[in-house]
Amino acid sequence: xxxxxxxxLWGTAGTFIALFPAMMLxxxxxxxxxxxxxxxxxxxxxxxxAGTGSSSCHTNSLTTGGPINSFGGSVTATxxxxxxxxxxxxxxxxxxxxxxxxxxxxxxxxxxxxxxxxSDQANGQAGHFTATQPNTGVFCDxxxxxxxxxxxxxxxxxxxxxxxxxxxxxxxxxxxxxxxxQTTPYTFTWTPxxxxxxxxxxxxxxxxxxxxxxxxxxxxxxTANYTLTPATAPPAPSITLVANAEGESPTIAxxxxxxxxxxxxxxxxxxxxxxxxxxxxxxxxxxxxxxxxTVNGKDAYxxxxxxxxxxxxxxxxxxxxxxxxxxxxxxxxxxxxxPAADISPSFFVFDGKHVAAVHxxxxxxxxxxxxxxxxxxxPAKPGETVVIYANGFGPTSTAVISGSSTQSGTLSPPPVVTxxxxxxxxxxxxxxxxxxxxxxxxxxxxxxxxxxxxxxxxGASTQTGAVITIQH
Numbered sequence: 063x064x065x066x067x068x069x070x071l072w073g074t075a076g077t078f079i080a081l082f083p084a085m086m087l088x089x090x091x092x093x094x095x096x097x098x099x100x101x102x103x104x105x106x107x108x109x110x111x112a113g114t115g116s117s118s119c120h121t122n123s124l125t126t127g128g129p130i131n132s133f134g135g136s137v138t139a140t141x142x143x144x145x146x147x148x149x150x151x152x153x154x155x156x157x158x159x160x161x162x163x164x165x166x167x168x169x170x171x172x173x174x175x176x177x178x179x180x181s182d183q184a185n186g187q188a189g190h191f192t193a194t195q196p197n198t199g200v201f202c203d204x205x206x207x208x209x210x211x212x213x214x215x216x217x218x219x220x221x222x223x224x225x226x227x228x229x230x231x232x233x234x235x236x237x238x239x240x241x242x243x244q245t246t247p248y249t250f251t252w253t254p255x256x257x258x259x260x261x262x263x264x265x266x267x268x269x270x271x272x273x274x275x276x277x278x279x280x281x282x283x284x285t286a287n288y289t290l291t292p293a294t295a296p297p298a299p300s301i302t303l304v305a306n307a308e309g310e311s312p313t314i315a316x317x318x319x320x321x322x323x324x325x326x327x328x329x330x331x332x333x334x335x336x337x338x339x340x341x342x343x344x345x346x347x348x349x350x351x352x353x354x355x356t357v358n359g360k361d362a363y364x365x366x367x368x369x370x371x372x373x374x375x376x377x378x379x380x381x382x383x384x385x386x387x388x389x390x391x392x393x394x395x396x397x398x399x400x401p402a403a404d405i406s407p408s409f410f411v412f413d414g415k416h417v418a419a420v421h422x423x424x425x426x427x428x429x430x431x432x433x434x435x436x437x438x439x440x441p442a443k444p445g446e447t448v449v450i451y452a453n454g455f456g457p458t459s460t461a462v463i464s465g466s467s468t469q470s471g472t473l474s475p476p477p478v479v480t481x482x483x484x485x486x487x488x489x490x491x492x493x494x495x496x497x498x499x500x501x502x503x504x505x506x507x508x509x510x511x512x513x514x515x516x517x518x519x520x521g522a523s524t525q526t527g528a529v530i531t532i533q534h
Contacts, residue, residue, distance in 0.1 A: 093269075095203050095231045098176045099285040100265030102184030130283045135162030137173060137268025137284040140342055143352035146293040146329075148392050149258045153192065153251035154290075155349065156232075157342050160246050162270035162282050171246040172269040174233040180261040185223035187214075188262040191232040192251045203229040247342050264288040299326045299391045301398040307373055308408035308453050309525025314357070314385065315406035317378040317462050317469075318454035319497045323371050326393055328353050333368035345465045346375065346496060352392040358385050358402075363465060363496070375497045378462040380404070405456035407477070407519055409528045410498075417515055417528050419450040422502075431512075431531045441533035444507045447489060448530075450479075452499040455519055458492060469493050477501070477519035481530060482508035508532055 096103040142155040160171035179186030190213060191200045201207060202214035204221075214228035232250055255262075270282040303323040305312055314320050332351055340347035346363040348354055355362040357376045366373035372389060381402040388397045410418035412434060419429035421440070428439040429448050442448050458471025476491035479501065490502040501517065512529040 093172065093174050093233060093267075095174075095201050095229075098174050098231065098265035098267050099287070100176055100178055100183060100263070103176075103265070130285055133162060133164060133270075133282040135160070135164075135268075135270055135282055135284055137266055137286050139175070139264065139266055139286065139288055140340065140347075140349075141288070141290065142349035142354065143290075143392060144350070145288065145290050146352070146392070147189075147254040147262065147290045148293055148295045149254055150256045151254050151295060151392060153253045155249060155251055156264075158246070158248045158266065158268070159342055160268035160270055160284065164270075164282070166272045169245070170271050172234040172271065173248060173267065174231055175264060175266045176229055176231050177252060178229070178263045178265065179259055180263060181259070182223065182226075183263055185217070185221075185226065185229060187227040187229045188259060189255050190253045191230050192253065193232070194250050195248065197235055197245070198232060198248055198250050199235040201231045201233060203231070247345075258292045260292065262290045264290070293329070293392065296329055296391065296393040297326045298394040299389055299396045300324045301327075301387070301389060301396050304387050304398050304400040306406045306408050306454055306525075308410050309528070311406055311408060311525065313401050313403050313406045314376060314381070314387075315403055315454050315456060316376055316381055317456075317497055318376050318406055319365070319373065320357075320362075320376055320387075321371060321373050322355065322387065322389055322398075324389070324396070326369060326391065327372050327389060328367040328369050328391060330369055333366075335366045336364065341467060344467045346467050348465075354390045356386075356388045356390075357381065361465075377464050378457075379464070403522070405520055405522050406454040407517060407522050407524050408453045409515070409517070409524050410451045410453060411528060415527055415529050416512075417450055417530050419448050419530060422447050422449060429530060434531075441510075441531040442505045444505050444532065444534060446505050447502055448505060450501045450503055450515075450530075452501060452517060452524065453497060455491075455493075455499050460493075462493070467496060469496050469498075473499070473519070477517040479503050479515070479517045481506055481515050482513035482532070484508050505530075505532065510534060 137160045140157045158173050160173060177188045179188045193199050200209040202209050209230060214230055216225050217223045217228055266286045268284045272281060301322055301324040305321055307319040307321040336347050336350060340350060348361045350364045350367045353364060353367045353372060355374050358381045360377040360379050362374040362376055364374055384399050385402040386397050387400050388395055412418055416430045416434060421427050421429060428435055429442045430439040455473060458473055460471030462469050470493055472492035476488040479486045479488050484506040486506050487504040488501055492500060494500045510533050513532050515528050515530045517524045
């Protein structure tokens, strides 16, 4: 990205702060506008084709920091509505992440994004950006200055787009030691146009820097682009049931898998589980295709969506009593109230009744009747240690970090487990994945067949009807 020539930043006290020349060289306050790689922009970096090779660029020749997209890293964006927008709809949350595998370039990152009309990708501004974090800002094409709340205005007479809204650039501002805020991911919002303007193109550039505060050609620049298409707002959602996702206990709990049933909970025919691309770094997704949920005002994590059901992992924050569960879609929001407690224990089940369990050893095979998964499932034997998976058993020895895609910790003391009304020895009980508990249980001497299995913990028990198949 080229040498910064002019930039004023709106300070927290409401005054403009002039930037020192030394800071300007490093672009810590954000790049000049028109460096997203979009039509009409200047070269993203000196590593572009026909680049100048100037030492005033973040990336230069291949032997220093260029060309762009050459060092195994990336810049990516996720949109809370997926790849659609509703004209006149609510603001869309955008999260930008820059990554770089090189150790000297893996800590400090910058970015710039623009949103362009399909009909004029050079000068057609689509919608409006809003900074929601202290380390981001919106800048205007005409003045290269911070955009006030009223926006950037329109292009002046003589400009090819005279009278039309000025193109806005969302970008980083003081992302490294000049700010206590994290440098990636960056989160902000984009408000869609009031009317259907056709596809909207988002152009994005990311910069992985070595933090020497110089635009000396040694940094790594990456680009990406995305297209959002207009969608008709669906009917408002409604909720008919909130329950533990396994066994359907009406009580929910922190860090517990919960099912929400109703209507219009996603766009018609939009049914899917989360994918790797929905994650932001190691954070589980808060949105899938415009569907989000909160529990007691805190973001939940969305695993599955469909028009009639959404499955979430509740946040780890303590909840009790009547608790609001809110689902938001492209069609609006709806609220239901569910009873909450510290725990809401249940077993995961394969088919509605056989507990999700595996035999120890390799290769892994499932515990259950041979007919459950032919050639992949066999009954458990008395004296054998089996691994059983469960949900909703509450806090463990290690505090859960909200949103983290890795969780661990032990339950002490372990739950009391009975099989066929006979106590079983629990060798291990702990959290091994988000919301997923593992119990290593020694099968007691009980009769062959489907035997009832129950785990009791802190006065609460798993669902009735769960069984495990035994065969001597």
